[in-house]
Amino acid sequence: MSLTSPPDLGVVLPRRYRRLRIGHPAMRRPLAITGAVILVIWVLAAILAPVLAPDKPDAVTSSLFAAPSSAHLFGTDQLGRDVLSRVLYGARISVPVSALLVLISMVIGSTLGSIAGYFGGFVDGLIMRLVDLVFAFPAIILALVVTAVLGPSLQNAVFALVLVSWPTYARVVRGLVLSAGNAEYVQTSRLLGASARQTLVRDVLPNVIGPVVVLATLDFGNAILLLAGLSFLGLGAQPPTAEWGAMVSAGTQYFQYWWMSTFPGLAIFTCVLALNFLGDSLRDALDPHGSWTTRGGGR
Amino acid sequence: MANAGWQRLLPSRAFGRFVGRRLVALVILSIGIVVVTFVLTHMVPANPALANLGQNPTPSEIRNFEQINGLNKPLPVQLGLYFEHLLQGNLGTSEVTNDPIVHDLGQTIPATAELAILSIAIALVFGVGFGLLAALRRNTVTDFILRILSLVGVSVPTFWLALIALYLFFFKLGIFPGGSRLSPADVPPPHVTGMYTVDALLAGQWSTLWDALRHLILPAIILAAANMGLLTRYTRSAVLEVMEQDYVRAARAKGLSRRSIVFGHILRAALPSIVTVIGLAFANVLTGAVLVENIFSWPGIGQYGYQASVALDLPAIAGVSLFIAVVYIVINFIVDVLYGVLDPRVRIQ
Numbered sequence: 001m002s003l004t005s006p007p008d009l010g011v012v013l014p015r016r017y018r019r020l021r022i023g024h025p026a027m028r029r030p031l032a033i034t035g036a037v038i039l040v041i042w043v044l045a046a047i048l049a050p051v052l053a054p055d056k057p058d059a060v061t062s063s064l065f066a067a068p069s070s071a072h073l074f075g076t077d078q079l080g081r082d083v084l085s086r087v088l089y090g091a092r093i094s095v096p097v098s099a100l101l102v103l104i105s106m107v108i109g110s111t112l113g114s115i116a117g118y119f120g121g122f123v124d125g126l127i128m129r130l131v132d133l134v135f136a137f138p139a140i141i142l143a144l145v146v147t148a149v150l151g152p153s154l155q156n157a158v159f160a161l162v163l164v165s166w167p168t169y170a171r172v173v174r175g176l177v178l179s180a181g182n183a184e185y186v187q188t189s190r191l192l193g194a195s196a197r198q199t200l201v202r203d204v205l206p207n208v209i210g211p212v213v214v215l216a217t218l219d220f221g222n223a224i225l226l227l228a229g230l231s232f233l234g235l236g237a238q239p240p241t242a243e244w245g246a247m248v249s250a251g252t253q254y255f256q257y258w259w260m261s262t263f264p265g266l267a268i269f270t271c272v273l274a275l276n277f278l279g280d281s282l283r284d285a286l287d288p289h290g291s292w293t294t295r296g297g298g299r
Numbered sequence: 300m301a302n303a304g305w306q307r308l309l310p311s312r313a314f315g316r317f318v319g320r321r322l323v324a325l326v327i328l329s330i331g332i333v334v335v336t337f338v339l340t341h342m343v344p345a346n347p348a349l350a351n352l353g354q355n356p357t358p359s360e361i362r363n364f365e366q367i368n369g370l371n372k373p374l375p376v377q378l379g380l381y382f383e384h385l386l387q388g389n390l391g392t393s394e395v396t397n398d399p400i401v402h403d404l405g406q407t408i409p410a411t412a413e414l415a416i417l418s419i420a421i422a423l424v425f426g427v428g429f430g431l432l433a434a435l436r437r438n439t440v441t442d443f444i445l446r447i448l449s450l451v452g453v454s455v456p457t458f459w460l461a462l463i464a465l466y467l468f469f470f471k472l473g474i475f476p477g478g479s480r481l482s483p484a485d486v487p488p489p490h491v492t493g494m495y496t497v498d499a500l501l502a503g504q505w506s507t508l509w510d511a512l513r514h515l516i517l518p519a520i521i522l523a524a525a526n527m528g529l530l531t532r533y534t535r536s537a538v539l540e541v542m543e544q545d546y547v548r549a550a551r552a553k554g555l556s557r558r559s560i561v562f563g564h565i566l567r568a569a570l571p572s573i574v575t576v577i578g579l580a581f582a583n584v585l586t587g588a589v590l591v592e593n594i595f596s597w598p599g600i601g602q603y604g605y606q607a608s609v610a611l612d613l614p615a616i617a618g619v620s621l622f623i624a625v626v627y628i629v630i631n632f633i634v635d636v637l638y639g640v641l642d643p644r645v646r647i648q
Contacts, residue, residue, distance in 0.1 A: 031446075133331045137624045138582040140589050141604065145339050145616050148608030225456055229590055232458050233605060248459055252594065258466050265459030273454040280450060 029284075035277030042271050046091035053085035057242040065257045075259035077250065079240075083259060086242040087267050093243045094271065097158060098223040105162050105223075106216050109169025114208075116170065117177030128174070131167040139164040139226065147235040154243070157236035161226055165219060172215055173208055180204040210286045217279035221272040228268050244268045317639055325632050332624045337381050340617040341374060390621070391614035395607065400618035403603060408622075409493025410480060411592070411599030415584045417515055418522040422580060425523070426530025427573060431566065433531065434538035445531060452528025458590040461521045465594065468517060475517045478595040485510050518595045522587040526580040530573070537572035541565050571642040578631040585623060 045052065054072075055061075061080035068075040074083035116127040134142070139161075146160035180186055186203045194202070228245030230236035237243035239250070244264040251261025372380070384391065390400035433445040469477040480495055481487060488498035488507050496515065499508035541547065542565060550560050588601035596602075600619060607615035 129331070132328060133335055136328055136332050136628050137335075137620060138585045138627055140586040141620045141623050144589065144604060144608045145336075145620055148611060148616060149339060149613075221454060225454075228456060229458060229586075232456075232590065233593070234609065245456075245458075248456070248462065252462060255466065255470060261459065261462050265456055265462070268456045268459065269454060272456070273450065276450045276454045280446075 029281060031277045032281035035274045035281065038270055038274035039278065042091050042095055042267075042274070045088050046095050049085075049088040049092055053082070053088045055082040055085040057081065057086045057089035058240050059085075065254065065260075067257075068259050074263040075257070077247075077257075077260050078254055083247075083263050086247060087244070087263050089242040090244045090247065090264060090267060091271075093154070093237060093241065094224055094228065094245075094268070097154065098220060098227055101158050101161055101165070101223045101227065102216050102220045105165040105219070106169050106212065108162070109166035110173045110208075110212060112166070113170035113173030114177050117174040117181070124174070127170065131170050134164060134167045137164070140229070143226065143230060144233075144235070147230060152235045152238065154231075154237045154241070157227060157230045160230070161223060165223065168219065169212065169215065172211060176208045176211060177204060180207045183207075214279055214282045214286055217275055217282055221275035221279065224268060224272050224275070314639060318636055321632055321635055325628060328628050329625055332621065332628070333382065333385065334378070336617045336621045336624070337378050339620075340613045341377060390618040393607070393615040393618075394612045395610050395615065400615055403615065404600065404618060404622055405493070407598060407600040407603045410597060411585075411588055411601060413494040413496060413515060414519055414522065414588065414592075414597065414599060415581070417519040418584050418587075419526065419577070419580055421519060422523040422526035422530055426527045427534045427566075429527070429531040430534025431538055431561070433535045434542065435561070437539065445535075449528040449531035452524045452526075452531070454528075455524055457521060457525065457587040458594060460524060461518070461591045461594045464517055464521055476514050478514075478597065480511065480514050480597065481507070482510050482514075518591050518597060522584050522591055525583045525587065529580065529583065530576060533576045534569065534573055537569035538565055540572075541568040544568070571638050574634055574637050574641060578627070578634045581630050582627060585627075 058081060061076065061082070063072070063076055064078060064080045066072050066076040066080070072082050072084065074087060076082055077086070112127050116124040142164045143157070143160040146163060147156050150156040150159070181204065183203075186199055189199050189203050227236060228243075228248070231243050231245030232249045234246075234249065237246050239246060244267050247264035248261040248268075251257070251264070254260055388401060390404070392398065393400055393403055396403055429445050429449065433442045436442050465477060468475040476482060485507055487495060488502045488504050491498050491501055495511040496508060499505075499511055547560065547564055550564050555563075585601065588597075588599060589605050590601075591597070592599045592602040593605060600623070604616065604619035604623075606612075607619060
């Protein structure tokens, strides 16, 4: 029990976990499929941007503020750059950088969380107080301070966001390791003579991986939002980089040319929505209790 | 009856101990927050003396600046000084506005408080309503639509939503004003709380109240989007959990009205789980406020903190993060205690 709030993502962690199977019925539902399709489209857009984009992201033309037309599907910005091309190239920043951010947070958080859960005692106390401390600040405030102090750049924004997002994983993994360690089947396996490593890999790990994957999927969406938010504030990616948040920010100064901020914003929105569709469905697959898909109220 | 209800709320011994433990944790965490804020804002690569004295300061100017701000002393001594000043209610002076930070906070906090309170209220009404509806209509089209709505709410970038809303409702339709707290023609009401709506109400200035509300409503709705999504989800799962309980079946079996079952039995029991999200909702509103206040030129603490961090105004950054973190853990403390009040099982642990 600690004073600070539950993990920062609105994840309602289930009491009992199921092992995650990709073929699970919940995964075949329309929401999961829609999410996966949109996500694949964005990943493809990121990879194929040089082929798909009609223009280079920083190619300046003489048609400034051109409204969307057949020549420029998403219009052009204040320097006459093609917004569609910039949005496509933007996927090359937001998607992989946020993925990296989540991966680093996940590795650091899960490692510290399992150390805390496994060893307990002083190490546990130390790590968890650190977690409490980070949780005591709303993420954006801490990120704001860190990026301000280190100077605005994409790397520093990522660093700041890793700093605020690892504790979620630490807390969840610690809880999972603790509860799995006390579970009867783990005790039994130990009594039957399995080594500590066998127990950890065969019995504890599978129980930890599912919830962490769900958490990471939902955190991925959140990371994209926060990173774009910091760039929007001018604390992340710097111009002329084609980054979605920074593009929306540029659009605020040219209010009447709605296409400048609408399309990059739509890109952020669809990307995050897809991840949340997917994460939500994964959560259902993992925890049928109280999910949005299971039928009947059987316990 | 009222008496019995009151007695039930009187702190038992276990509850007193529960609150006491939480209070101790609160104090320890607050000290930790001060240390973290101090370390973050003092172990910086950027040199605050250079940042403040402009181009090419003379060495004596730098020495003077460091003397005044205690920058030439070792860090632990500086930390001690920082605590001492804090206890005297002194957060230092902003390097941008040249005002005491406490004064600046006093100016900006009411603006954000007004916005945050209205926004959380909107999110609570719609989130809890939608969540309840989704649970009662489980696995129907309504449920599915509400699920998508709640996911949209948590997925939409707040700053983008704010821009679109401004474009539509201000620029195109002209229904709402385009930012700031009052129309230029309007004079702020006499200062009591600093919240314009409340102050206007107290002074009986109806036209000012109306104007302040018109400025408040659009940013408040935008800030409510994420929390509405969050609360829909929490309420839905909390209500579903309760609906399966035996006493709900019993209430249904003995023929209670649907309304009485839903509000008296189900929602009452689901309330503790819903209350726990309020701390999180506050964090969400603040995150949104940093972005939305910027777009709506709302002179609140989010914008103040943002401007301080852009200008590397370290005392102001420290003051803002300190204040917000302490409010945040105090809210979480209140939520914890409230949870104990609403759900007596929590106290005995």
